[in-house]
Structure formats: structure tokens, C-alpha cells
Amino acid sequence: MTNVFDTLEKRGYVEQLTHPEEIKKLFEKESVRFYIGIDPTADSLHVGHFISLMVASHMQKAGHKPIILMGGGTAVIGDPSGKTDMRKMLTIEDIDNNVASIKKQIEKFLSLEGENAAIIVNNADWLRDLKYLEFMRNVGVHFSVNKMLAAECYKNRLETGLTFFELGYMLMQSYDFLYLHDNYDCKLQMGGNDQWSNIIGGVDLIRKIGADDSYGFTFKLLTTKEGKKMGKTEKGALWLNPEKTSPYEFYQYWRNVADDDIENVMKLLTFIDVDKIEELTKYKDERINEAKKIAAYEITKLVHGKEEAKKAEEATMAMFEGKGNVDTMEETKIDGNISIVDAIVTSGIVNSKGQAKTLISQGAITLNDKKIDDISYMLQDSDFQAGYAILKKGKKIYHKLVK
């Protein structure tokens, strides 16, 4: 059996390791309990968390045991790493709600049953009742402020301001690792590369307290070749929750990634064999679109299930290649013959009438393939001859209107 480490490395996940040799050996020697933390700062995960879950899934498939740590306790503070400003503070109720809805998404990636079932824990369970004095004595003493301030993630904060409150984040995350190490036999913490400082904080803490079996592992963040973060859209982040980002939009996002990024995306966000990916992405002309289709389908399938992925794919074919089925298109029920502007807004294609008008005047809106250039156009019965009307924004966004 191949070492997961090789798999992860081959697919390009690996960024930094605290103990490269030991970690590789550990993976071979035993079924390792590892943890990945997720901060419940929204009621849905977004693509940034996607890689974490992929890594966890690869690990689980290789026989290791994932612990997903929901940061129900630490989210109260907000991780200052890489942020220029302090995050907005969330109420405890918000966080608890978020934790509940995120759990459902995690279940799609990890098996919660069987011998190496994933477990989901919430650090609120141990952090909220923490006694300050005890914590300072047992944990606080092991942290050198000098060292912390030298860390890259706090450096830029030194200029804009950093509160003690936020500085405490590292201690809490480190304590999480210690807690999981002692209570769940967790030996490895994994996370995005922005978590490096926090992760080594935990690894060092455990080692200072006396154990020598703690390790850290960070993986790449999902960025474009130009180094920009991926997953931004007009409406904000690309969410994994279908109510926030529809499966079709989600599919389209991946269908449209840049040529330069497709190989990376496939390796990181699908389970397709690496050799196959390289084969698919070696082209420099339109043949690379084949890879994008496969990537979009596979990624959507992972997040929304086979059925939704199929629907998104069929809707795409219907729209872009003139085959397939309009039934799969997202649809909105319209009340009577409203104006085109209202139709655009109620379908959710854009957020305001102003935007709808702008688009019309730019020639971006078509109805049943007829360009609409009149802002005051009213929908008519003749627009629904097939029982529906197809509203199109730009070249890529379609919506079905029914009465």
C-alpha cells in the first residue's frame, strides 16, 4: 500500500511539515489520529475549507482517523492570522447555529462510521469552561511572546494593532491540540498554510509538556497561478451550501477556471488519478475544455452529489452545446406578465433593478435567444410558447422562467 504522504505530495497538497521523516514513517507504522480545525464563522463552508476536507478524506481512505474540530470556542475570538483587521465578533448563538449546519456538509466528505470513522468535536466543550488562572499557569508559561511576535502572521498586525485577546488565539489553538492529544490520542494537526504558526504552537506545547509524538502538517491554499485566492464571485464567496451558491453556479465556476489553474484544481479538488489528470491537462488549445468539464462535474459531485452534478452538467450542455434538457435548468415561477427587469431580479440573476437595467443597456440580456434592449419590456404570453421562457445573462448564465 502506498504511503498517503506520497499521494498527498504527488497531488500537490503538501506545503510544510514539522518533522518530515517522522511523519512519513508514522503514516506507515500506524493508523494516525489527526485533526483539522474549521472555524464556524459562517453557516456554510466555502472553497477554502474544501481542500481541508479533501486532505482529510485522502487520509481517511488511507486508513487514518480524522477528527474535525469545530472552533465553536475559538470563533469567539477570530483568528488574526493573515487578516489585516480584527474579525467581527460573533455571538455564541450564531456560532452554535453555524456549527450545526456545517456538520451536515462535512458528512459528505468523511465517513462517520466504521473502524476509522471521523469524529466531529467542538472546542467550545472544553474552552468555554476553561479557568483563566489554570490556563495561564499550565499553557501560558510555555509561550514566548518574543517568538510569537516574530511569527509572520503577527508581524503585519504589529503595525495595525493586535490585542491581547487576539494574541490568545494561538494559545487556544495550541491548547486544542494538547487536549485532543491527551484525550483522543491525536498526534497530528493539519491545516492550511496560513495556520502554520498556530500549528507549531500546538506541536511545541505538547513537546514542552513532555510528549514527543506531536506533528504538524500544512497544505497549500487554493490560489490561482497569479497567487490570487480562488473562489470569489460577484455574490461573494463560493459556498458549498446549495442555498447560498446553487450547484449550477458552482459547476460553472469550475468549468470556467483558467487554463493555467485547471491541473492544480483537479489534483487538489478531485480524486481523479494523477496520471489521468496530467493526460487531460497537457493540451494548450481548446482540447483542455474536456478537462474542465470533467473537473467541474467531479467537483460538483463531491459537494452536491451525483444527481445535482448531472443536472448541472445537462443544463450546461443544453445551454452551451444545444443538446440535453431544459428541465434541468434552474427555474423561477413568475406571477403574470411582469417587466423584464423584475423578472431578472426575481430570478436572482442579479441583486437589484439598477444592475438589471445596466445589463440590458449593455446588451447582456436575452430572452429566448432574442436580445432585449428595451428596459421597459414586459413579458408576454408569446414569450412562454414552450411553457417557459429562457432568460440569459451574458453568455454563461441561464435561467428558466415559468408561470
Place this chain on the structure above:
RNA sequence: GGGUAGGUGGUCGAGUGGUUAAUGGCACCAGACUGUAAAUCUGGCCGCGAGAGCGUACGAUGGUUCGAAUCCAUCCCUGCCCA
């Protein structure tokens, strides 16, 4: 606690009494070109209104003024220096 510099639209950052819904960059959307790609060029990017326009907005609340993001007062928050 004292001194000092600040708080501007999704973000970064100009503006320092009227022509400022507020220059510019980034992000994002659309048009052209293409391969539903990138790069490039063009247009857009607070809300409502067909439009003239109206409403909201420059940390908060009051005030001065015909008129304020810009001036004054109080408060809140942040940086830096001193203690």
C-alpha cells in the same frame, strides 16, 4: 493618564466647505476577441425611478452654514510616542 495621527463605498486608498454618490488600484459583472480560458481593449460597479430626479452613505450623536465626508462639540474605536 499625557501628546499626536487617524476612522471614507466589497477591499486598498484619494478627497479637507459647494461643480463630490465621492479620483484611482484591486476584486467583481457585462461587451468585443476566443475555446464558456488567459491576456488585451471598452463599458459598468449604493438603492429606487422610463426619465428629469429622489432617497440613503464618508466611526456615532448633536451643532455652525443657504450648503458639510470636509468646520465645531461630545462620545466610541485604532496607530505611534511618552508614562
